[in-house]
Amino acid sequence: MxxxxxxxxxxxxxxxxxxxxxxxxxxxxxxxxxxxxxxxxxxxxxxxxxxxxxxxxxxxxxxxxxxxxxxxxxxxxxxxxxxxxxxxxxxxxxxxxxxxxxxxxxxxxxxxxxxxxxxxxxxxxxxxxxxxxxxxxxxxxxxxxxxxxxxxxxxxxxxxxxxxxxxxxxxxxxxxxxxxxxxxxxxxxxxxxxxxxxxxxxxxxxxxxxxxxxxxxxxxxxxxxxLPDNGYERRKADPRSGYGTISYLDYATPIQEDIQKRFTRRHRLEKKNPKARVSEPVEPIRYYVDRGAPEPIKSALIEGARWWNQAFEAAGYRNAFLVEEMPEGADPLDIRYNVIQWVHRSTRGWSYGSSVTDPRTGEIIKGHVSLGSLRVRQDFLIAQGLLTPYENGTTPDPRMLEMALARLRQLSAHEVGHTIGLMHNYISSTNDRASVMDYPHPKIDLVNGKISLADAYDVGIGAWDKAAITWGYQDFPDNVDEDKALDELIEKQFKDGLGFITDSDSRPIGSSHPQSHLWDNGKSATEELNRLMQVRKLVMNNFSEKQIPVGAPMTTLEEVLVPMYMLHRYQLEGAAKVIGGTYYNYKLRGDSQPLPRTAPKAEQEAALNALLHTVHPSNLAFPEHILKMIPPRVPGFGRSRETFKVRTGIDFDAVAPGETIAGAVMSFIFNGQRATRLVQQKAMDSNQIGLTDVINTAIENTFGKTYTNDYHRQLNFATENQLVYALMDLFKNRGASAQARSEALLGLEKIQTKVSRGGTSGDSSTAAHHAFLRLTIEQFMENPQELQLQDALTPPDGSPIGMGMMHWCTLHDNH
Structure with missing residues (x-):
């Protein structure tokens, strides 16, 4: 064995x-x-x-x-x-x-x-x-x-x-x-x-x-x-530069220095002659466009991406950024190719610019842009609503395609900008569209009382883009102090009025910069909102069956109507940021950029009044001819994420879209962080506008108004409800300061007193509405956390001009 x-x-x-x-x-x-x-x-x-x-x-x-x-x-x-x-x-x-x-x-x-x-x-x-x-x-x-x-x-x-x-x-x-x-x-x-x-x-x-x-x-x-060789020269990161970074902790750092090291993400680019003002590169940056993109889209993508050569020329390079069609048989995921890929999805959505980066140094080895193919159709749809595109019945107005392709060129340039190292710059819309790294809303002009889309989207690289590329890619001779030269370039940007504010400071909730926002236009968010309301009014009054081709179901007018009714949705968000807003830059000690300052009282009051004006019933109501025009949904054309959320089944809802806008405006104004900022700015400056001032103004502009038009009265009821719900949300928001929550509670008591005075007198609808509000506020006072509030209906998808409308949802919870 x-x-x-x-x-x-x-x-x-x-x-x-x-x-x-x-x-x-x-x-x-x-x-x-x-x-x-x-x-x-x-x-x-x-x-x-x-x-x-x-x-x-x-x-x-x-x-x-x-x-x-x-x-x-x-x-x-x-x-x-x-x-x-x-x-x-x-x-x-x-x-x-x-x-x-x-x-x-x-x-x-x-x-x-x-x-x-x-x-x-x-x-x-x-x-x-x-x-x-x-x-x-x-x-x-x-x-x-x-x-x-x-x-x-x-x-x-x-x-x-x-x-x-x-x-x-x-x-x-x-x-x-x-x-x-x-x-x-x-x-x-x-x-x-x-x-x-x-x-x-x-x-x-x-x-x-x-x-x-x-x-x-x-x-x-x-x-x-x-891995790349050691020839790449790292460039120190600077929060003012607009570049993405890599970082790591270096434990060999002397105690008196910062242990965290930060370096800029960028492609390798060197001049053949660093001493020359303008030089050919040792090796140009080459991008390739997806062969699967159809015409005229492919040509628009190539043209927009090529804009970046303008910026590299400004940085002292000749023919440093080249764009052409992908070679036949080439693999888009091959590391040797920087690519712009045309990506199909079942719904429109985000495009993005990503990259393969050496984690050791920040050198970008491969840029990879993914562009959602359905987004171009959204711009086409917006143009369809703004114009009267089917005047002759079937042949579309060529200006629709022109605007859609203009946006596509800008989008191509934008996403390529990410892959060459740049972050978003959302303040550039206040400076004559100084950067393609902003999110641009189409600029809609009124010329002789008519809509003009001639300047809907900018053409070419902006002034900030050129300055940023110069900072990131300038090739300095050996005898130049690079750190000093880079600081001087940043100082020049500021003196030239070229600001930089990026993502976390530009969202409608949480951030406070009055000039930096997504999808907005104009030097002043408030003035642009007022102007856009005039454009919107003209568009709504002119809206007709000529927005769709002969033979299309009349119910599909709603799909074209949605972006017109919601035309001001992002400008609303931008104006809301003025309230409790703070102007600031990414200042370093010793530079010439100013210290933060609170938005002046007059600016904040103007923004508040503009926002409250948008929820006046005359601005929430659909013109009568539109209500008569759109029938219930027909078979095969049911409701979708592109249509209004309604409470009327298959029928068009004349009130719910107004409720949606009112809910958004009130939730923006009475966001917990904004409310807390308002309390504190009033405490530090008694002459400033405070949260109670904002609450009182909102109450005065909504409650106690008389409307002979029953439709307008119903819309005002919806706005009053949303104001009450917003104050209740603020009171329940444990992330807001105790004082902000206290002032929200005081506002609810004021409303309760107003609706109690009315009793059951007047018309039956008003009496019913007041009875509902009295009961709702009483139940809330007894047990705030238990009362289940009715959410405002969320809007149809919008961003990107696709998806991402979470910030428009009015959520009633304990936060």
Missing amino acids: KLRFSLTLAMLFIFGLVQAQKSIEDVTSGAEKKEGYFTYYWDEKSGKVWLEIDKFDTEFLYVNSLTAGVGSNDIGLDRGQLGGTQIVEFRRVGPKILMVQPNYRYRAVSDNMDEVKAVKEAFAESVLQGFKVEAETDGRVLVDLTSMLLSDAHGVSNTLSRSRQGNFRVDASRSAIYPPMLKNFPKNSEFEATITFTGSGAGGYLRSVTPSSDAVTVRMHHSFIE
């Missing part, structure tokens, strides 16, 4: 030795060899990819992405979507190969190797994959890469779960390598696989874009990329 056991062990040992001694050539015999950065083999018979590793303890970039996506803006798994960019290396431990991600967030940039080692050992690394050595030849080893390529490296399952679209896992039996996209190049190795996810509980978004919602099949791409 012992002899048999010993023989068995010996045989197993010999078998293992024979296995370990297999050569790479033995295992890969019959497989297709693909030579490149990492040589690998495609074995069609077994369906495996064998990776040959000859570079150990050598860092490289690993990027995963989606070649073929899901097609839903709401889910967010798009064609061409880049995943994480990770520095990794292969390490051998006996019969195992580990794919390790070092921790670059914590470093010691030092010549002292013990100091470097101390930091490295203090923070965790991540082993992303483990492989078994299958064969070896002359120090090169072979591993089976297939399981990694067939895994959910992009996190599709988590994304589906997070978006409440069901529970899904990779189904190995329905997944396989995708041979057409197994490609190899000297500096990058590319792999791809068809991955099928199976599961249950598919949500509505997923069901709408899959032929069988229990099986979701995508294609996932993997790239192994050689």
Whole structure:
């Protein structure tokens, strides 16, 4: 028995030795060899990819992405979507190969190797994959890469779960390598696989874009990329510059200096002659436009992206930024190509500019723009509402397409701007549209009493864009103090009136800068709102069946009407930010930029009055001819996210859209953070407008008004309800200050007194309305947290001019 056991062990040992001694050539015999950065083999018979590793303890970039996506803006798994960019290396431990991600967030940039080692050992690394050595030849080893390529490296399952679209896992039996996209190049190795996810509980978004919602099949791409050489010169970050950054903690930093290091994200660009004012680049930045984009869209994308060459010319480069059509057969995910990809989804949605960036230095290696194909149709729809485009019945007014293409050029330039390093600059709309990095609302002019779209979107790169590119890409001669020169460029921008304010300071909720907002226009948000209300009035009065072609169902007039009725939606948000607003810049100590200052009282009062004017019944009401024109929804043309939310079923609702606007305006004005700022600014300056002043003005402008028009009276009831609900929300908002909540409660008591005085006298509708408000406020006073308030109906989708209208939702909860 012992002899048999010993023989068995010996045989197993010999078998293992024979296995370990297999050569790479033995295992890969019959497989297709693909030579490149990492040589690998495609074995069609077994369906495996064998990776040959000859570079150990050598860092490289690993990027995963989606070649073929899901097609839903709401889910967010798009064609061409880049995943994480990770520095990794292969390490051998006996019969195992580990794919390790070092921790670059914590470093010691030092010549002292013990100091470097101390930091490295203090923070965790991540082993992303483990492989078994299958064969070896002359120090090169072979591993089976297939399981990694067939895994959910992009996190599709988590994304589906997070978006409440069901529970899904990779189904190995329905997944396989995708041979057409197994490609190899000297500096990058590319792999791809068809991955099928199976599961249950598919949500509505997923069901709408899959032929069988229990099986979701995508294609996932993997790239192994050689890291750039050491020739790239890092540029220090500056919060005033408008550039995105990378950062890390350097524990070798002297105690008296900042331990966090920040560097600008940008492409590598060098002048052939740094001393020359204008020079050819050593290597230009090249972008390629998706061959799948149709004309005239493709030409518009190319033209808009080429605008950036104007900025590089201003920075002293000649022919430094080139844009052309993608070469036939080229892979958009190939690291060698900066691309502008035309992405299709089931609904309109965001476009974005992403990039592959070296985490060590901030060097952008690949720019990748994804443009949602349905967004151009939204601009076409806006133009359709603004003009009378089907005067002759069927042939559309050519100005609609002209405006849509003008927006597309700007969008292409905008997203490319992100991929060359720039952040959003939302204050540029107040400075003659100084940057394409703003979100532009179409500029609608009134010329001789008629709508003009001749200047709807700007043409070319703005003044701030040119200044920003000069700061980021200027190539300084060796004898120039770069830090000083960069500061001087920022100072010049400020003196030239070129401001920079980005995302977190530009949202309607939470931020307070009166001049920085998304989708707005004009030097003054308030003045532009008043002007836009005049445009809106003209558009509504002129609205007719000529907005749609002959043969289209009359009910589809509502789809064209929506963006016209909501034409001022973003300007409302911009004007609301003036109330409790603060002017400020990203000032550094010692620079010439001013200190923060509170928006003057007169500006705040003007903004409040303009906002309250928008909810006057005459501005919420639809003209009578429109109400007579739009029939109930017809079969096959039901309500969608592009139509109004209603309380009348399939019939057009004449009041609910007004309720929507009133709810938004009141929630903007009485946002908890804004209310708290109003309380504090009044405390610091008794001459300033305070929260109670705002509440009293809102009450005076809504309650106690008499309307002979019953339709207008109903709209005013809706506005009064939304004011009450907004004050209740403010009182329940634990994120607001106690004083702000107290003043909201006082406002409710004032309203309660007003509606109590009316009793049940007057017309029956007013009496009923007052009775409802009295009961609602009484119940709220007894138990504020228990009262369930009726939400204002949310508006149809708007942003982007797609999706993202969460900030318009009036939510009644405990915050």
